[in-house]
Amino acid sequence: MRLTRALENLIEQLQKLPTIGPKTAQRLALHLLKVPEAQAQALAEAIIEARTSVRPCSQCGYLTEADPCVICRDSTRDKSLLCIAEEASDVMAIERSGYRGQYYVINKAFSLMGGNRLEDIDLAPLLDKLSGGEIRELILALNPDIDGEVLARYIAGLAAAYPVRITRLAHGLPVGGDIEYTDEITLRKAIEGRKEI
Amino acid sequence: MRLTRALENLIEQLQKLPTIGPKTAQRLALHLLKVPEAQAQALAEAIIEARTSVRPCSQCGYLTEADPCVICRDSTRDKSLLCIAEEASDVMAIERSGYRGQYYVINKAFSLMGGNRLEDIDLAPLLDKLSGGEIRELILALNPDIDGEVLARYIAGLAAAYPVRITRLAHGLPVGGDIEYTDEITLRKAIEGRKEI
Numbered sequence: 001m002r003l004t005r006a007l008e009n010l011i012e013q014l015q016k017l018p019t020i021g022p023k024t025a026q027r028l029a030l031h032l033l034k035v036p037e038a039q040a041q042a043l044a045e046a047i048i049e050a051r052t053s054v055r056p057c058s059q060c061g062y063l064t065e066a067d068p069c070v071i072c073r074d075s076t077r078d079k080s081l082l083c084i085a086e087e088a089s090d091v092m093a094i095e096r097s098g099y100r101g102q103y104y105v106i107n108k109a110f111s112l113m114g115g116n117r118l119e120d121i122d123l124a125p126l127l128d129k130l131s132g133g134e135i136r137e138l139i140l141a142l143n144p145d146i147d148g149e150v151l152a153r154y155i156a157g158l159a160a161a162y163p164v165r166i167t168r169l170a171h172g173l174p175v176g177g178d179i180e181y182t183d184e185i186t187l188r189k190a191i192e193g194r195k196e197i
Numbered sequence: 198m199r200l201t202r203a204l205e206n207l208i209e210q211l212q213k214l215p216t217i218g219p220k221t222a223q224r225l226a227l228h229l230l231k232v233p234e235a236q237a238q239a240l241a242e243a244i245i246e247a248r249t250s251v252r253p254c255s256q257c258g259y260l261t262e263a264d265p266c267v268i269c270r271d272s273t274r275d276k277s278l279l280c281i282a283e284e285a286s287d288v289m290a291i292e293r294s295g296y297r298g299q300y301y302v303i304n305k306a307f308s309l310m311g312g313n314r315l316e317d318i319d320l321a322p323l324l325d326k327l328s329g330g331e332i333r334e335l336i337l338a339l340n341p342d343i344d345g346e347v348l349a350r351y352i353a354g355l356a357a358a359y360p361v362r363i364t365r366l367a368h369g370l371p372v373g374g375d376i377e378y379t380d381e382i383t384l385r386k387a388i389e390g391r392k393e394i
Contacts, residue, residue, distance in 0.1 A: 003260075003289070004250070004251050004260060004261055004262040004263075004266075005262065006243070006246045006247045006249075006250045006251050006262055007247055007251050007260060009243045009246070009247070010243040010244060010246075010247040012243075013236075013239050013240040013243040014240065014243075016232075016236060016240070017225050017228060017229075017240075018224060018225065018228050019221055019224065019225075020225075024216055026286065026289070027215060027216065027286070028214050028215065028216075028217075029247065030260075030284070030285060030286050031214060031215055032214075032244055032247065032248070033247060033248065033251055033260065033285075035213075037248055039210075039213060040244050040245075040248045041244075041245070041248070042210050043210040043211065043213070043214075043241075043244060044240075044241040044242070044244040044245050045241070046203070046206045046207040046209075046210040046211075047207060047229055047237050047238075047240060047241040048237075048238065048241050049203045049206070049207075050203045050204055050206070050207040050226065050229065050230060051229070051230065051234055051237045051238070052203075053201070053203045054201050054203050054204050054230055063200075063201060063204060063227075063230065064201055065201040065202065065203055066201075087227070088227060088230075089223065089224070089227050092200070092223070
């Protein structure tokens with residue numbers, strides 16, 4: 001394939017993004033050459049600007065331009081509820097559910113298989129918050145997989161020293177899901193957690 | 198969902214790309230915030246650089262930084278073969294097949310349903326080339342769909358005034374394909390075009 005160096009480089013850079021394979025990268029690159037110059041420019045600038053201005057909030061770790069973030073500044077939110085999330089994308093999903101408490105974002109993917117160690121996760125700011133006395137419930141919103149389970153138990157162990165209720169998200173059938181296609185572990189958890197109607 | 202303006206803007210810009218939906222755009226944006234700053238910067242610069250330096254070749258319409266392009270400059274290629282392609286991406290695919298002639302890239306998607314008119318396609322440079330007398334065969338490498346068919350017949354009609362052989366890519370079974378799952382029109386073309394073994 002004969003390509004110009006600049007086009008080759010653009011395809012290569014696009015291919016570094018998750019979910020973008022060689023064919024999609026080529027398609028995106030050619031698209032970027034075809035759109036109005038202003039649109040390509042806008043994308044390039046958006047990348048630079050996001051990198052320059054977006055930082056983790058010093059209080060909760062969520063992504064923000066102003067510090068503290070809009071969630072930490074919001075006085076109408078429940079200060080007694082603290083939700084532990086692994087990533088900013090998890091916070092976005094939880095926000096859509098209507099949750100109105102605070103967050104603590106770990107901002108570090110934890111993977112036992114990836115060789116991460118529990119001790120490498122800096123939870124000192126979390127323990128600091130807990131010792132403040134304002135928080136009454138710690139909600140562990142970690143992924144429902146082995147890594148999330150291990151991390152949840154580790155955090156629950158550390159938090160046990162403080163007078164807080166420690167909870168985690170319920171397991172069960174996803175709304176709109178299909179019992180027939182639900183895996184056995186989820187189904188077992190759904191039966192264990194069954195509720196009176 | 199509470200997002201910073203810069204992050205929202207990045208997601209919005211990414212979503213304008215083909216094949217990128219809202220969820221992928223969010224994932225890509227958060228990824229770009231997480232990777233080393235140099236990698237995000239490299240992508241932004243690659244976009245700008247490709248837009249600045251890559252232009253259609255003045256001779257064949259293929260994308261290039263130097264004009265004429267590397268294909269037009271290559272003296273070992275067959276000057277008597279001219280392949281008509283709709284887009285640069287088609288040229289890339291044809292190059293991978295080992296074709297060693299010249300190209301003429303239309304650089305304009307043609308779609309009857311999209312309201313394009315045949316008269317809007319500027320074929321004057323093509324007719325100019327044909328009148329040069331060097332070209333002996335015109336290969337119409339247009340997509341095997343209705344639009345490609347219409348465009349092929351239009352170009353063949355115009356080129357009929359010149360002493361060139363006009364050919365088009367063969368229809369038939371894709372290599373590695375499966376007869377059982379081949380559509381009836383392709384199969385009919387494959388039978389019509391059958392060859393002695």
